[in-house]
Amino acid sequence: MIARLTRIATRLVAPLLALGMIATPAAAQPVTVTDLAGRTVALPGPAKRIVLAQGRQLNGLGLLHPDPISLLAGWGSDHKRQNPDAYARYAAKFPAIETLPTVGDGGTQDGFSFEKAVSLAPDLVILSQSLAGSRHGPGDLVSRFEAAGITVAVVDFYLQPLRDTVPSLRVLGKLIGREEQAEAYIRFYEERRERLASRVRGIERPSVFMHAHAGGFDCCQSPGKGTFDDFITLAGGRNIAASILPGATGQISLEQLLAADPAVYVATGGVHLARRGGLVLGLGVSPEEGARSFATLIASPGISALSAVRNGRAYGLWQLFNDTPLHIVAIEALAKWIHPERFADLDPQATLNEIQARFSAIPLDGTLWIDGTARIRP
Structure with missing residues (x-):
């Protein structure tokens, strides 16, 4: 009897699946991007457990995702120290931020805890240009994370903002599965930037x-x-x-x-x-x-x-x-x-x-x- 019911259910469901009338869970698609350091960064799917080595990079993530805190496994404490007014707004809307593990200050390599970041088992660590340092320098965080089997991406909104903001947003958008949102902000940003640039060409x-x-x-x-x-x-x-x-x-x-x-x-x-x-x-x-x-x-x-x-x-x-x-x-x-x-x-x-x-x-x-x-x- 059970076998007969199973055969009937299969005959009914198969045509509906073929027509797309019954949704099936979408398999996570692999993600590959090139970060600001020119490195190829690959993930099996969008990142779900991110360590933001510099907490202040929540500023960018919060423009791409409606609940950026839900993506974080840990972050640098520099955001709360440097940007308490924004932190208060995140805490009011996303109380989970108050118990989010910290991985040091994040302002410098000396203030960042590599060991704590590894212990959080992230699927992605995001570093700024200043934290990433030289590819061949002593204590290079990129090399250390790679040796530990942890994927790293380098983005930056500080050192060269007009050069690096758009590619950084594009990298972040792809890595968290919010590519359309990232491209929407990029269009918004570039339209205004070009309007400014076109009006100041050749002026005193x-x-x-x-x-x-x-x-x-x-x-x-x-x-x-x-x-x-x-x-x-x-x-x-x-x-x-x-x-x-x-x-x-x-x-x-x-x-x-x-x-x-x-x-x-x-x-x-x-x-x-x-x-x-x-x-x-x-x-x-x-x-x-x-x-x-x-x-x-x-x-x-x-x-x-x-x-x-x-x-x-x-x-x-x-x-x-x-x-x-x-x-x-x-x-x-x-x-x-x-x-x-x-x-x-x-x-x-x-x-x-x-x-x-x-x-x-x-x-x-x-x-x-x-x-x-x-x-x-x-």
Whole structure:
């Protein structure tokens, strides 16, 4: 009797399967990509247990997956330390983040625990360019993971953002099975980037000084080549620190700044500067708090003497735009400040709103930039 019923069921189901009317679990398809280090990275299917060696790379992952925490086996603790405002939003929406194992700070190879990462049995470890290091250097993390039989991919949004953001998103999208989402963000990003580039070709470039972590430390830390310098260049400005500083960041004295007297002054800040009396910008920061800290900064000795401040061409920008694909919003803000007439129609807030609606796993509310017209509400 059972055998007869089985034969009948088979005769009924087989035609439906052939017509695609009954869904069957799709077999995971192998994934092969080329990462930023030029390495071929292969997985039997999309990654499900990822170790983010640098926790801050959640910034990119959270634009591609609606629940990026569900993909993580562990991560670097640098995200919570450096980006507490974003961390709070992830914790509110994805409480599992609070019990996610950490693998060290993730800022440097010395701060990263290779042993802890291996113990979590990940199917993929994601490294930044700085953590990956030289392929043949001592203590190279890529070689060590490969020797342990663990797949590694290198992506980066920090050192050369305009060069590496698109390929990094493409690599991540393929590795987690979110290729369509990655391509959608890439199209969104490239359309806005090309609009900026087409309008600044051949124009005069005003001098710009970017004061990093402004008000919280001795004046004046500034980006040299790469990172924010790329943003300034795409926005149609000339970063005065790029010709002075040999690396990605460095220190410029107040005397050097006053002598250069840039046409545009841009300070960067974050919630990490609240206790230091510096510029406070970021997710969850109110307009009043941002305006108050900005007013204090530009009234400080030395900074207040800059002609950019006197001429109303002083601005503030969230420091953490420097390591996320959200940076296209920062570049649009810079373009409006550097060339207000040429970019009068540009709306960075609308760009940010669209990213939040279409891509971001967390709310992106707060005060992420501020201009010279900001005033403290009574």
